[in-house]
Structures are given as C-alpha cells and as structure tokens.
Amino acid sequence: MQNRRWLGLVFISIAVSLIIVDSTIVNVAIPAIVDDLGITSTQVQWVQEAYTLVFASLLLVFGSLADRFGRRRIMLLGVVIFVVSSIAAAFAPTGDLLILARLVQGVGGAMILPTTLSLINATFRGRERGIAFAVWGSTIGGMAAVGPLLGGWLTTAFSWRWAFGINIPLGILIVIGVLLTVAESRDENTRSIDIIGGALSFITFGALVFGLIEGRTLGWWATDGDFVIGSWTWPWALSPVPIAFLIAILGAIGFITWGIHRERTGRVSLLSFSLFRIGTFRNGNIAAMLVSLGEFGIILSLPLWLQFVLGFDALQTGLILLALAGGSFVASGAAAAASSRIPAVWVVRVGLAAEIIGVVWVGLVIAPDATWGWLIPALFVYGFGVGLATAQLTGVILVDVPVERSGQGSGTQSTARQIGSALGIAILGTVLFTSTAGILTSSLADQGVPSDQSDKIVTAVVQSAGGAIAQLEQSPATAAAADAAKAAFSDGTRYAAFTAAGFLAVGLMATLALPSRRAGSDDTEEAPKTAAG
Template sequence: MSQRVASASTADRFVRYRWWGLLAISLGVALIIMDSTIVSVAVPAIVDELGISSTEIQWVQEIYTLLFAALLLTWGRMADRVGRRRIMLIGIVLFVVASVVCALAGSGAVLIFGRALQGLGGSMILPTTLALLNANFRGRERGIAFAVWGSTIGGMAAIGPLAGGWLIEHASWRWAFGINVPVGILIVAGLLLFVAESREARGAVQRLDLIGALLSIVGFGALVFGLIEGRSYGWWAAEDAAPFTVGGLSPIPLAFVLAVDALAAFVLVERARSRAGRGVILDLSLFRIRSFANGNVTALIVSFGEFGLILSLPLWFQNVLGFTAFEAGLALLPLAIGSFVASGAVAALTKRMPPVVVVRIGLVLEIVAIAALALLIRPDSTGWLTSPALFVYGLGVGLATAQLTSVVLADVPVERSGQGSATQSTARQMGSALGIAVLGTAFFSTLASGTADRLAAAVAEQPALQGLIDSVTASSGGSIASLADDPRTAFVADAARAAMTDGTALAAWIAVGALVLGLLSSLRIKPAAG
C-alpha cells in the first residue's frame, strides 16, 4: 500500500513539475548543440596549443557528426525498449565524461577519441529529448514544449560561438569542454526529479534487430562521411588529401555506393522482419502516417537551408569584417534573441491556427531574412546591417523548427515515439550534413575562384602571388588579416574579402532555394491541430 502511495506521489510530482522537466530536457539539447558550435570557434586555439595537423583537426570536428548521425536510429529504438529517460541519462553522463577527456587532452589522438565519445553520447540524447516531450506533454502544451525545444536549437547555434569566443579570450579552449560538466550535473538532477520515465509496453518488447541496427549505422555513417569529406577528398577524382584511391577514384563515390546498398538492404530487412512480426529498428508503417512521412521530407529540406548557412556566416564576420571570435558571436546574437522571442509567441499563435501554418509562417520569415542578407552584405558591412535580418531569421527558426517537430510527431503513437523521434532527428541530420556539404562547397569554391579571377592579371605579372591566393583558400580565409596588414599584399586581401562575400551570398541564395522547396513541401502536410 505504501509503495502505491509513493508511486502516486512521484507520478503527481512529475505532472506538477513537468515544465521544470522541460527545462532539463531543453538543457540536454543545448548541451550538444552549443558544444558543436563552440568547438568550431575553438579550432585556432586548439591548433596553437596542441600543434595538431589539419587532418587531425578535421577529424576533431567530423568524428562527432559522423557517429552522432549514424547512431540516432539505433538509440531511438533502444530508448523505446529500455526507457527514454534512462538512455538520456546514460547519454548525458557519457557526454560529460567525454568532455572531461577532451578538456584534458594533450594530443590530437586523445581529443579525437573524446569527440568520438561525445558523438556517441549526443546520439543518445537528441532522439530521447523529443521522445520524452512527446510522452509527457499533450495537446497545445506539446506544441509549446516543442517550441521551447526548437528555439533552444536555433538559439544555441548562435550563442555557442559567443560563449566559445568569450571562453577562449578570457580563459582557455579547454573550458569549451569543461563547461559541460556543471551543466551535465544540472541536467541529470532535473531528469531524475522532474521527468517521468516512459517506454513501450512490456508485452510489446521484442528481440533487438541487430542486423537492422548494423545496416542503419553503416548506411547513415557512410552517407554522412561522403557528404562531409567530399570537398576535401574529391567528389569523383581523388584529391591529395584522400587517404586512398582506387584507380585515381576518390573514396567518396565508394562511400555513397556503400550507403545506398546498406540503406536499401536496411529497408528490405525491416520490411521482412515487420511482416514476420519481429522487432525492428524502424517501423516502416510509420511512413503510412501522412504527417510523419511528409513532415520528415520537409524537415530534411528545411535543415539543408537552415544550418548550412551557419558554416559561412561566422567565417565571413571574422575574416571579412575583421571581428574577433567573441565579436562574431555577438553579431550572431540577434538570431538567438529572435529564436527565443518566437518560442514565447508560439502559445498565442497555436491557439489561432494549426501548427503546420505556424511552420509556413516561420519558413516565409526565414526566406525573407536570408534573401535580405544575400542582397545587403558587402565587404564593408557592419554588424548593425546584418542584425535585423538575423533577428527575423531567428524568429523564423523559432517558429518553423519547433512546430515542424510537433507536426512530424503529432500522430505518432506514444509507444513508438523513440523511433519516430530518432527518424525525425536523422532526417534533420541528413539535411544538415547535405546543406553543409553543398553550401560549404559553393562558399569555398567561390572564395577560391573569385580571388583567383580578381587577381589573374597580377598573377600573370608576378607568379609568386599564386602562393598567397592558395593560402587564402587553405586557411578558409584566415590569412586575410595578415595579408591586409602588409601594404604590399593588401590588394590580395581586398580581392579575398570580395570573393568571400560573394561566396557567402551564393550560399545564402542556395539556402533560400532549399527553404522555398521546404515551404512547398509543407503544403502536402494536412493541417491538423497539435
């Protein structure tokens, strides 16, 4: 009898303090998003202190994304089986331990190992945050919860560089990882105190689909590897950086072939196991839910446009406008403010219109804002010029990202919310990786070709200038400042600034095109109240 009373009291506490639970869950999302953006700002300081190679620093950034995207589906399914809160708690603890490894790293190899562990922990956190929201909130409260979740992603993507820049200037790059320890402790306490456990019914638990898990890991891992390494290793013919070649062929086409084969096999295996009544990693019948199927397609396209642009803007602020890392973070702050303002407006909007309509309003705001950035930015721009557009962009992200998640999961049964959440997260990760690959290629290609074209006549007279042009591309624009400081090479810096501005504008226009497609795709989603 006493156990029943205690259980009832605990359940009542979880319901009463569910909004505190939302805070803990949102902090979990903030942890993994902010960490990835902080690391991008910390790269120069890491290189200076550890003296690691360009290949090692590339893997410091990319091993995280690779493991994170490859394991989302597997952990989403595991969370349904063994408990979503439990998997999130394990992921948080692993992420914190990995952060300590990174903070204490004395070599590139140790740092890469720590980042790999962070990717593993992050892949356990993201899908479980969505599944827990889906299980613990209903109706319009669910829409508000997803709004906070989505605004956290948009806001942290902007706040990360600001926090990273401050830590690097006033402490050390090691604190970019060390800050995760106290935040992780807060999240663990919040989850235990305020978030109820949820899992599928015991009678529904079936043997784990190990073959499906392996195929999904290989398929999505190879796909993300190809997307993020294509520019470095060569999309077809092998570049010098390629680790191996096959008759002059880059490993990237082989990675895409492996991805297609593994994912095709994954679909066949999942379909066969589902027909036989056996456990699956992904229940393909979820795609019979129109809001889920169309919503995931829209989420992939939108993520392509939304997060690919985050790659070029910080580089443009620092290398063209001459901002410090901290100042670049301040310049991005209007995006975060707009995102958080949007989360406060969602409750009122969803009382008047369906969530999918809110998604469309957000996408329109994003399209207008990014188009304005593409039209207005110049090599002599100021942060004040970009702030209004970034604020409107943040409003759009806060409305579209959160409510799109609500739309995708609205009709997914709670007992399958882990699978549904992981699928939605995987779609977003694929879109983000594709956006970074395409927009990054457009940005860096324009930087290289634009600088070379502007200096073609000068190079014809002084061939030695070609080395300076190559240094601009190799450093992702980082050498522009030193070139500008020398009156003899200032004209090279001016050409590079103009080329980088053109590259940023081109990336913005591609993002606009992707978001327009996302808006058109959202028209296929039938409006329904959240």
C-alpha cells in the same frame, strides 16, 4: 505530481541545450582552434561533421534502445558520455584528437536528443503536449543563438578549450534534476534490437557525408590528393569519393530492404516503415530534412567570415549572432500565443518564409567592407523564423504517432533533421570553399600573380578556412592578395547563404503536403488514445 512533470520538462530542455550550445559554441571557436592547432579547412568541416555524422547515424539506434531499456536511462548515460568526451575535447593537443573527441560526443548526443522527445511524447497529452513541444523547440532556437555569445566570451576571455568545459556543470545539473523529476518510460513490448539495421544506417550516412566533404580535396572522380589512413595510401586513380557514394546507395537500399523484411516477419526494425503510412509523419520528416539542410549550413560560414574578413573577435561575433537569439525568443512567445488559434503548419510556413527572407538579407549584406549594423535585423528575422518553425514542425510530425512507438518516431524525425544538418554543413561548406578557391584564383590571375605563387596563396586561404588572410595583410607584398582573398571569401559566404535560402524554399514547398489542423483538435488527441489501446 503535475508540477513535477513540468519541472522535469525544464531539465529535459536543459539536456537539449547541452547539445545545441556545444554545437554553436564550436562554430564561434573554430577560428581560434584553427590558429591554435593549425587545422585545415577540411579538418574544420570534420570538427563539425564528425559530431553530426555520428549523431545522425545513431539516432535511430538509440531511439530503439531507449524504447526497450528505458528512455530516461539512455538519456542519462548519454549525458555522462557527452560530458566525458567534452573533457577530452577541451584537452585535445591536435586536430585529429579533437575530431576523435567530437566523434564520441556524437554518440552521447545521439543518446540524448531522441530520448528527450520520446519522454515528452510519453509524459504529456493533447494540448499540453503541444505546449511541451513548443518549450522544447524554443530551447533549441534560443540556445542556437545564445551558444555563440557564450562561446565568444569564453574563447575571447579564456580559451576555446573552455567552450567545451562549460558542458561539465550543465551535465551535472541535468543528471541530478532528471533523476529527481523525470519518471522512467519504456515500451514493454519491445523484444529485439535491429543490429544489422543499425550497422547499415551508420554505413549509409557515414559514406554519404564522407563523399560530400572529401570530394573537394580528394577529387569527385579521379584521385586529386593523397588519401592516407595510418601508413596506407590510396593507390588507385579512381577517387574514393565515388566509391563512398556507391556504398551509400547500396547501404540505403540494404537498410530499406532489411527493415521491410523484418517487419514482414513480425520483428521490430530500426526504422518503423509502417509509421510512414501516417501522412503527417511522412511528409513532416521530408520537410524537416530539407529545412535543416538550409538552417544549419550557414552557421558554419558566417562566424568564419565575421572574424577572418571583417576582423571581429569571437566575443564580438557572438554578440552579433545574439540577434538570432532575440528573434527566436520573440518567436517562441508568438508561437505559443498562436498555437491554439492557428494551425501549427501555418506557423511553420510563416517561420520558413521569415527564415528565407533573413538568409537572403544576410547574403545581400555580405561584402568585404560590410558593416555589422545591417546584419542585426537580418539575423533577427532569420532567428524569428527558426523559433516559429522548429517547435511547431516537431509537433506536426509526431502528433499522430502512438506513444508506444514514440522512441522510433522521435528518433526518425531527429534523424531526418540531423541528416539535413549534416548534408547542409557538407554541401554549403563545399560551396563556400570551392567558390572561394575559384574566385580567388581568377582574381590573382587578373593581378598578374604567377600561377605557382597563386596556387600557394589559394591553398593557404582555403586550407586555413580564411585564417591566412590576416598573415597576407601583414606584408605589403601580399596586401593586394589579402584584399582579393577577402572579396573571394565574402563571395563564397554569400553563395552559401543563397544556397541555404534555396533549400529552405524547397522545404517550405514540402510543407504544402501537410494538413492544416489547429492544436488541440480531435485528431491531435487521437495519438495518446490509440497508444492507450
């Protein structure tokens, strides 16, 4: 029975790998998708954000549903949905249909992630729980870097469509393994589902991310571009972006007010606000959101820069990003060895410091004529930090959460991470493309390029997410513009890296509010005792 629990952890970790590998594979495959489907830079962001947005919006919903209907059941259903939508993505003939498939993938991912955490929280106790969380977190760190290598090989040797097809055998393995080794777990006291809270959560996150991504295209205040839904076109001078931000603010207020009202009337709310009375849970979630904001945004821009500016193919890009995996795997061993002697929060802080150093190093290396050799140690340091911080921060957040509320607890911390990830992709993507456009416009003006021709070049480079640079290089008449585009895209990528480092620094400061306790201390043991009554 003891061995069965740990074998079950293996399949739970593979389920996490399904989500992480898919996300990172897409990063490397994006340039090939741009070439094949002709998607714009806004669609590039939406290929990522469609998944992350739905993912973040529904984590709390499925965390609550899993507590009531069974965590294993919801996780397996999520795997099936994820695999089916992966098949749809693999056969998508247009960018819009690919984005739609990614939306459905987000539903499956939102069913998988919080249930893996709550299953671990319900299955393991004390020091074993810390080890299990370390395995879970190390899987995330490692797969975040192995994914690009796998995606690069599949994209280069076959097609970007195979990058989604890899989910099919993984999904089958997970379903069989979990059915054989993981026991069902649920909260028998859960009686109702907060449907209104779920709707308000989805509206809030959806409107916020929409505004952040589309502001660059539609205008931050006045309408600056066509916003078309089917045959209907936005008719007003005021851009839909500030309206989206207003909806997000009102949605957040409504979500909090409704949740507190439900708790006061003795009903279960989607987000258990009483959990935020637990200091480690409250402060840990704030830190997790800020850290994720800095961690994942740079992964959008780096593969684009490596392929469209330096000219690497997808496999070479994956090999370079493999350095990140090496750092993460080394860190997982170091974290496991240190967890019994050093407070987990100090491991998190060391990891965040390493991430900041690594990202700044990457930013300093980025240039149109950069060599890949200097990127390897920078990415290794960054990966080492990710490996240290991810697993231990999860343990710190959930250490005092009672088992019967583990679904809500894990859903909340996963949501905090995914909100940070979604905001990171939106904000850093905006930094990348906006700064690239501004710098390239200025450079072309210095070259004496007429404004109408300059506008066409800038639009082509930005809308193609850098893919048009190769076409500019092929003609002697636009070779100088191609050099300017490479320099501008490099500057944009560098600014995105430095912005990510800034968010990570804020996340590091946020961890100062977390208490320092060694794994296995008396406080760490209290959560399962409380849950047991």
